[in-house]
Amino acid sequence: MDFVENLKLLCAHYSSIAEVCRKIGINRTQFNKYLNAQVHPSKSNIRIICDFFGVEEFEIMMPHDQFKNLLLPQKLAPSGEGDLSAFFEKTKQLKSASGVTLTRYLGWYYEFYFSLGYPGQVFQSLIEIKQNTNGLTYKRYERLIANGKKHEKVTHCLYDGITINLCDRIFLLDVESLTENEITQTILFPSYRSQIKHLHGLKLGVSSMSHRSPACTRVLYDFIGKTINFKNAFKQCGLYQKEDIDQTIIKAINNDKEVDDPLFFARGE
Numbered sequence: 001m002d003f004v005e006n007l008k009l010l011c012a013h014y015s016s017i018a019e020v021c022r023k024i025g026i027n028r029t030q031f032n033k034y035l036n037a038q039v040h041p042s043k044s045n046i047r048i049i050c051d052f053f054g055v056e057e058f059e060i061m062m063p064h065d066q067f068k069n070l071l072l073p074q075k076l077a078p079s080g081e082g083d084l085s086a087f088f089e090k091t092k093q094l095k096s097a098s099g100v101t102l103t104r105y106l107g108w109y110y111e112f113y114f115s116l117g118y119p120g121q122v123f124q125s126l127i128e129i130k131q132n133t134n135g136l137t138y139k140r141y142e143r144l145i146a147n148g149k150k151h152e153k154v155t156h157c158l159y160d161g162i163t164i165n166l167c168d169r170i171f172l173l174d175v176e177s178l179t180e181n182e183i184t185q186t187i188l189f190p191s192y193r194s195q196i197k198h199l200h201g202l203k204l205g206v207s208s209m210s211h212r213s214p215a216c217t218r219v220l221y222d223f224i225g226k227t228i229n230f231k232n233a234f235k236q237c238g239l240y241q242k243e244d245i246d247q248t249i250i251k252a253i254n255n256d257k258e259v260d261d262p263l264f265f266a267r268g269e
Contacts, residue, residue, distance in 0.1 A: 023052065109129070113253050122242050138163050143238050144156075168190060172186040203218075
């Protein structure tokens, strides 16, 4: 009976028994006999079931209370956060420490990359990296005109994120604050020049179109100053044809790749 209760607990993580049977490749009638304790699965079917649910054979035969504790380790964490509390604490520590190592990067940047939602067009947005008592944060401001035409509806997006310096790379992680429908990550090379002009790296996000496809693109941050006229700078943001962008920038963000390259690499200075 412990096996039956354990199997029911595993199945409860899916929308229906039919879904489990379809994915696992066992006949529904036969599987119901296992759940009703009418028959015990053969050794081969036990192996199939365990492989599907990601448990060992000896585990699925455990006393049910013991199996529940094995399957639901969050019960061991009274806070309800489980191992995530350690992750967030470490992130806070890294963010705070980065406030010292990344102060030279404070200020405003134009961000350039090939649009994830409008293939072939270049997206220009505005970035502010700033410092508070807990370390470095940043904001990303986007402005998009529908169909790229004047007098069309203008859409604004605002992203709030954290900035971390780790192993000589700059990590930026943000969430879209107005709709909360996207998280993006950008990894940049630091600049070793006395005056910062460009930061190169990769951005990972999702398309704004209906298919919401995850995608990766090269990105360039163009430093424009410690202080700016926000209204004038923001007016420059939006979608552009690549012919309308400085060709030095296009070369830096172009997503070309050698045929034999097994990975898609960032392009540094």
